[in-house]
Amino acid sequence: MNGAKALWATLANHGISTVFGYPGGAIMPVYDALTFYPEVRHVLTRHEQGAAHAAEGWAKATGELGVCMATSGPGATNLVTGLADAMLDSVPLLAITGNVASHLMGTDAFQEADITGITLPITKHNYVVRDVAELPRIVAEAIRIARSGRPGPVLVDIPKDIQLAAFAGQIPAPQARPEAPAPNPEALARARELLRGAKKPVMMVGGGSLDAAAEITALARAWDIPVITTLMGLGTFPASDPLWLGMPGMHGSVAANRAISEADVLLGLGLRFDDRVTGRVSGFAPHAAIIHVDLDAAEIGKIVRTHVPVRGDAAQAARLLAEGAQPLPRAEWRAQLDAWKARTETPGHWGAGYAVKAVVDRLRPDDLLSSDVGQHQMLAAQLARFEKPRRWINSGGLGTMGFGLPAAIGAGMAEPGVRSVVIAGDGGFQMTAQELATLKMYDIRNVKICIINNSYLGMVRQWQELFHEKRYSEVWLGDSNPDFVKLADAYDVPAYRASTAEELPGAIDAWLANPKSALLEVVVPHEHGVFPMVPAGAALSEMIETEPARPGAPTPEASEA
């Protein structure tokens, strides 16, 4: 057995069934050894970034480790965006890279890049394997690190000679995940005391709580506390529950942002108070005592002042906090929240929001929904009604354009029986459009791509409109966009187009009814904003609730008539 085979044996031993990757010179022994391990499926993407995002999609849908693979130099550097994305969204990801032979490392050899140096700040940990005897142990340790505690990406760089060197040792068995530290009982007692005295409590739940949905739902109902789910936490609390207030932050709901601004106790679980959530920090939850539950101690007190820090696992903490719950009569608070919730806008007239709503309204509770990054992403996050966690596959922290399609492929391959819908923009889609080939190659049938085409880099255009006096600098794509239907056709992906509200329902029906993966292009008016919006640097209470009137734009009444 050589190092390359030891790698596959270790991955197989750890239950890795699928690896997304792209071969190259410095990883050829690994690809050669792959032919001896039919129990592991390798998925050839068309770009290493696609491989990384597909592995992320896999991990985000399942909560299990995603694995991607690339050769040295350019192959490895093409993984960088995916690794940074996984780092900011705490995605368990293992990246394997080949490298030039050990004796060539550091000599600027052909296709050599210092990938461990490059990825140092964007991985949880990384390794160069310098001795084949260490290879399986390092891979096993990398897997453990990626999955344990706050998950994240780990990179293992394997020089070519190590892949070829003889290995005679044992292949390690998977280790159990270490248990999370138990929350401090005194902290929990103080948290309960605050909740008992709260007149206007609110819970805020983030991506660190995805596997605590049942406990969080029980906690919220036990105390009768309304729940806000962040962009990363969507689905952790059922949208159909009357206690749900929506998403907070820059494009959050009126109810969520007003509730945060008025709350007297804010219980945050598994979230990191990102600037897109808090707005101006000094104006964030100005009246609230903040209880922050997080596994990562570094997140507690990092951004906002925490009154009761609780270090621990969200599910365990939620279960313990539900003990001794006393739902208090908070009729006034509920009435206030209901009044704010009534201000939720539904896009009435034809535009990006209308199209996104028409698509997300057709989702079933089990369907996966991925998005790219931009206006359509925020619209999808605002309008989709998630009942379950791990159905929303989204690049939150890094905001990676091009994330949507490969992530939907990875998520769709993890759950082949489930529809994997991706909403993309015309800009982001073109960053990884070549992954249509992956759909074709593996005859993936459950990926449904919807491109909301407004011919602009819409979110940048919206900011230029609001903050740069409409100087639309370098955001117009209309003249150069491909014919997306023809592009899909070139990859044998059936495609549909709708350009009016009247055409849309029929197009959606045909698109979803097609037994294959399919693409739907929805051509929408160029200028359309996402609101509510909290301008960067403003407090949540300074939210712009509705789109400012635009001369010449159709009014809801006119378009409905």
Place this chain on the structure above:
Amino acid sequence: MTPEQPTPDHLLSILVRDEPRVLTRITALFGRRGYNIKSLSVGTTEHPGVSRMTIVVSGDRGVVEQAMRQLEKLHDVVKIIDHSLEKYVDRELVLVKVAINPETRVEVRQIAEDFRSRIVDVGRHALTFEVTGDEGKITAFIEQLRPFGILETMRTGRIALTRGSNADIPAHVYHPGETQTLQPVLSAEPREERAREVPNLF
């Protein structure tokens, strides 16, 4: 306008795995998060495979807490000791080259003697002294020599050990020959002082 308050210094000992790039990983963390390292010294310990870094970082209490929690997440970090929370001894070695002339030679040598400093190099127009001590002693020594004309100084950066008979790495944490069994101890064995400082975290 109130005069600007100097940011306090914090002395941290960081026990790390002795592996390639560990220094980069630690200093990169400080750099990326904007924490300013004032002094850094690294050396081996009595345990093979474990190195000890002493870092002086300036910033308020919150900055240091955040730096420590970020450091704690690194796989290579075995333990972090915040010396402000307990008694410690610290030393720094400094080489000072000071200008002399026939009139000042004796006086400079006398100052050096008072500070128990050794002459390590003698030139026609300069003497180089070696001095070890804590920060106060070294600062005082340099201030005494400054009027004569300091040509060059080089400081090693501070190093520190906690006082008392407890070792900072308990023996059970490290099993020679098996680097895999090197266990992080920061969270597992909270120092009582730290536990008081951050009551609900550790």
